[in-house]
Amino acid sequence: MSTENITTSSKQKGQSGYEYFQQEAPRLGNQYLEDSYLIESLKRVVPSNYLNEIEPDLVRFGDRVMGDILEYGRACENNPPKHVAYDAWGRRIDKIVVDEGWNILKDISAVEGLVSIGYERKQKEFSRLYQYLKIYLFACSSAVFDCPLSMTDGGARLLELYGDKELMTTAYPHYVTRDPKNFWTSGQWMTEKTGGSDVANSESVAEPRKDGSNRYDISGYKYFTSATTAQTAMILARDREPETGGFRSGSRGLSAFFIKIRKDNGKDLNNMMIHKMKNKFGTKAVPTTEIELLGTEGVMIGNKGRGVPIIASILNITRIHNVIHSVATMRRGVALARDFAHRRKVFGSSLAENQLYISTLAEMEIEYRAGLQFLLNVSLLLGQSECLEKNPKIDSLLRILTPLSKLYTAKQSILVSSETIECMGGTGYMEDSDIPRLLRDTQVTAIWEGTTNVLSMDVWRSIKSHNSLVVLLDEIRSKTAATTKAGSPLANAKQTIENAVKAILEISNGSDDLDFVIANAKKFSFLLSQTYMAALLYEHALWSKKSVDEQICERWCFIKLQSSKMDGTSIAFAKADQSWRDLDRLIALDIDESGNYRGTGDTSTCKRNFGALRARY
Ligand code: MFK
Numbered sequence: 001m002s003t004e005n006i007t008t009s010s011k012q013k014g015q016s017g018y019e020y021f022q023q024e025a026p027r028l029g030n031q032y033l034e035d036s037y038l039i040e041s042l043k044r045v046v047p048s049n050y051l052n053e054i055e056p057d058l059v060r061f062g063d064r065v066m067g068d069i070l071e072y073g074r075a076c077e078n079n080p081p082k083h084v085a086y087d088a089w090g091r092r093i094d095k096i097v098v099d100e101g102w103n104i105l106k107d108i109s110a111v112e113g114l115v116s117i118g119y120e121r122k123q124k125e126f127s128r129l130y131q132y133l134k135i136y137l138f139a140c141s142s143a144v145f146d147c148p149l150s151m152t153d154g155g156a157r158l159l160e161l162y163g164d165k166e167l168m169t170t171a172y173p174h175y176v177t178r179d180p181k182n183f184w185t186s187g188q189w190m191t192e193k194t195g196g197s198d199v200a201n202s203e204s205v206a207e208p209r210k211d212g213s214n215r216y217d218i219s220g221y222k223y224f225t226s227a228t229t230a231q232t233a234m235i236l237a238r239d240r241e242p243e244t245g246g247f248r249s250g251s252r253g254l255s256a257f258f259i260k261i262r263k264d265n266g267k268d269l270n271n272m273m274i275h276k277m278k279n280k281f282g283t284k285a286v287p288t289t290e291i292e293l294l295g296t297e298g299v300m301i302g303n304k305g306r307g308v309p310i311i312a313s314i315l316n317i318t319r320i321h322n323v324i325h326s327v328a329t330m331r332r333g334v335a336l337a338r339d340f341a342h343r344r345k346v347f348g349s350s351l352a353e354n355q356l357y358i359s360t361l362a363e364m365e366i367e368y369r370a371g372l373q374f375l376l377n378v379s380l381l382l383g384q385s386e387c388l389e390k391n392p393k394i395d396s397l398l399r400i401l402t403p404l405s406k407l408y409t410a411k412q413s414i415l416v417s418s419e420t421i422e423c424m425g426g427t428g429y430m431e432d433s434d435i436p437r438l439l440r441d442t443q444v445t446a447i448w449e450g451t452t453n454v455l456s457m458d459v460w461r462s463i464k465s466h467n468s469l470v471v472l473l474d475e476i477r478s479k480t481a482a483t484t485k486a487g488s489p490l491a492n493a494k495q496t497i498e499n500a501v502k503a504i505l506e507i508s509n510g511s512d513d514l515d516f517v518i519a520n521a522k523k524f525s526f527l528l529s530q531t532y533m534a535a536l537l538y539e540h541a542l543w544s545k546k547s548v549d550e551q552i553c554e555r556w557c558f559i560k561l562q563s564s565k566m567d568g569t570s571i572a573f574a575k576a577d578q579s580w581r582d583l584d585r586l587i588a589l590d591i592d593e594s595g596n597y598r599g600t601g602d603t604s605t606c607k608r609n610f611g612a613l614r615a616r617y
Contacts, residue, residue, distance in 0.1 A: 054130045102229065228287045370537060370556055
C-alpha cells in the first residue's frame with residue numbers, strides 16, 4: 001500500500017448536500033511485525049537458532065490473526081452461543097448452538113499447534129515460549145478462544161503429571177494433536193455454587209461403580225462450566241472414605257476426575273443437564289453454562305483426596321494463559337491508540353502531536369512493556385521447569401511468579417483497556433467499534449483462575465511452603481547486580497530497587513502476624529510484582545544498552561516504587577522536563593531517536609505516517 005492511500009479523515013456528503021467530517025477508524029497491520037518491543041526482546045531471551053526457526057511462523061501468524069482469525073472471531077461475537085433445552089416436540093436435547101466460526105477457530109488452533117507446540121517440545125525449553133507467543137498473537141482476535149485452549153493446555157499437563165496409562169492413550173493424544181479431526185478441548189469445572197474461591201466446600205460426590213471398574217458416577221452442580229462445547233472436563237468431587245463410608249469434608253476429601261462431556265455417540269450428554277447459559281459481562285462468545293451432574297461417568301485421576309493439588313496443575317497453566325491474555329490486551333490497546341494518534345486531528349493538530357495524549361499512550365506502553373517482560377520470563381521458567389533437569393530454584397520461582405504475574409497483569413490490562421476506550425472518545429465506547437470488547441473480555445482476568453485477593457493469599461502460601469520469597473529476592477538481586485555509571489538512569493533504578501527489596505524484607509518480618517498478612521497481602525503482592533518487573537526491565541536495558549530502555553526502567557521505578565511510597569496507590573506526577581517528554585514521545589509513537597517508526601509491518605499505518613511527522617520531531 002502506498003503512502004498516498006492514507007486517510008486520516010475526510011468529508012462525506014450528507015442528505016442535505018452539505019459535506020460533513022468523517023473520522024477514519026484505527027487500523028492494524030501484522031501483529032508480530034508491528035510489535036517492535038517484542039521482536040527486540042525475543043533476540044535477548046531466545047537463542048538465535050531457535051529464533052530463526054520460529055520467527056517465520058510468528059510473522060505469518062501475525063498476519064493471520066488480522067485476517068481470517070479476526071473474521072471468525074467477529075462472527076462468533078456477533079452470534080453468541082445459545083442453549084437449546086428442548087426440541088420442538090418437547091424432548092430434552094440440551095444443545096449448545098455456536099457460530100460455525102467457533103468450530104473453525106478450534107480447527108485452526110489444532111493446525112497452528114496452539115496447544116501441541118508446548119508438548120512436541122521441538123524447541124526444548126523454549127517451546128512454551130513459542131506456543132505462548134502464538135496464543136498472545138491469537139488472543140484478542142479469537143473471541144477468547146484462548147479460554148478453552150488454556151484449559152486444554154492445563155488438562156494436557158495434568159495428564160502428563162498424573163494421568164494413568166489409559167488416559168494417556170485415550171485422551172492426552174487428542175489434546176496435543178495438530179489434526180483438527182482428532183483435536184479435543186477440555187474444560188476445568190471446579191467452581192460450584194459454594195464459589196470459585198472456596199473450593200474446599202465443593203459439594204459434588206462420586207460413587208464408585210460396583211462393577212469392579214475404575215469408573216465413578218458423579219453428582220453435583222457445576223456453576224461455571226466454561227467452554228461447554230469441549231469434549232472433556234476435569235472436575236473435583238468427594239468420594240467415600242473406605243473407613244467410615246461417609247464423605248470427608250474440606251479439600252482433603254476432594255478427588256480429581258476426568259469426564260467426557262458427551263457419550264460415545266457424540267450427541268447425548270454424559271448423564272448431565274444444562275440448566276442455563278450464563279449471561280456474562282464479557283467473553284460472550286465463550287459458552288459458559290450451569291450444569292448439573294446426574295451420575296456422570298468419571299475416571300479418578302491420581303490418588304484419592306488429592307484432587308486440589310492435582311487440579312492446581314491446571315491452575316498453574318491457566319494462570320499463565322491469563323497473563324498472556326492480559327498482556328495481549330494491553331498490546332492490542334496500545335496498537336489501536338497509537339494508530340489512532342496519527343488518524344485523529346483535534347484542536348488543529350493530530351493526536352500524535354498532543355502532549356497529554358502522548359503521555360497517556362506512553363504510560364500504557366510502559367505497562368505493556370513491563371507486562372511483556374513478565375510474560376516472557378514466566379513462560380521461559382515454565383519451559384525450563386518442564387524440559388530441564390529438576391531445579392528447586394526454578395520451581396520456587398515459578399510457584400511465586402505464577403500468581404504474581406497473573407494478579408498484576410490482570411489489573412493492569414483492565415486499566416489499559418479502559419484507557420484505550422477513552423483514547424477513542426465516544427466512538428471507542430460504542431460496541432460496534434469493537435473496542436469495548438477489549439475491556440469486557442479482560443475484566444474476567446482478575447476473577448477467573450483465582451481473584452486478586454485469593455492469589456495474594458496464594459503468594460503468602462508459596463512463601464511459607466516453598467521459601468519462595470528468599471529465592472525471588474535473590475533473583476532480583478542477581479538480575480540487578482551489574483553496576484552502571486553513577487547518576488545514570490540505571491544507577492537510579494538500581495538504588496530504588498535495592499530500597500524496595502529492603503522494604504519487602506521489613507514487611508515480610510511481620511508475616512507471623514496473620515492479621516497483618518491478610519490486611520496487606522494484596523499490596524504486598526503488588527509491591528513484589530512491581531519490584532520484580534523493575535528487575536526484568538533492568539536486565540533488558542543492560543542487554544540492549546539503549547538509552548530508551550534505561551529510561552523506561554528508571555521511569556518504572558519512579559512511578560511504581562519510589563513515588564508510590566510502596567503502597568502502589570499514590571500518583572507519580574510527570575516531571576516537567578524535556579527528557580521526560582522526549583521519552584514519552586519515543587515510546588508512545590514507537591520511534592527511534594532519529595524519528596523512524598520501529599515497527600516493520602509493511603501494512604503499518606504508523607510507519608506510513610511517519611514521513612510527515614518526522615520533520616516536526
Ligand atoms: C468464559 C467464562 C467466564 C466465566 C466467568 C468466570 C467466573 C469465575 C469462574 C471461576 O470460578 S474460575 C475458578 C477460580 N478459582 C480458583 O482459581 C481457585 C482459587 N483457590 C485457590 O487457588 C486455592 O488456593 C486452592 C483451591 C488451590 C487451594 O485452597 P484450599 O482448599 O484452602 O487448600 P490448601 O490447603 O491451600 O491446598 C491444598 C493442597 O493444594 C496443598 O497441597 P498439600 O495437601 O500437599 O499440602 C497445596 O500445596 C496445594 N496447592 C494449592 N495451590 C497450589 C497447590 N499446589 C501447586 N500449585 C498451586 N498453585
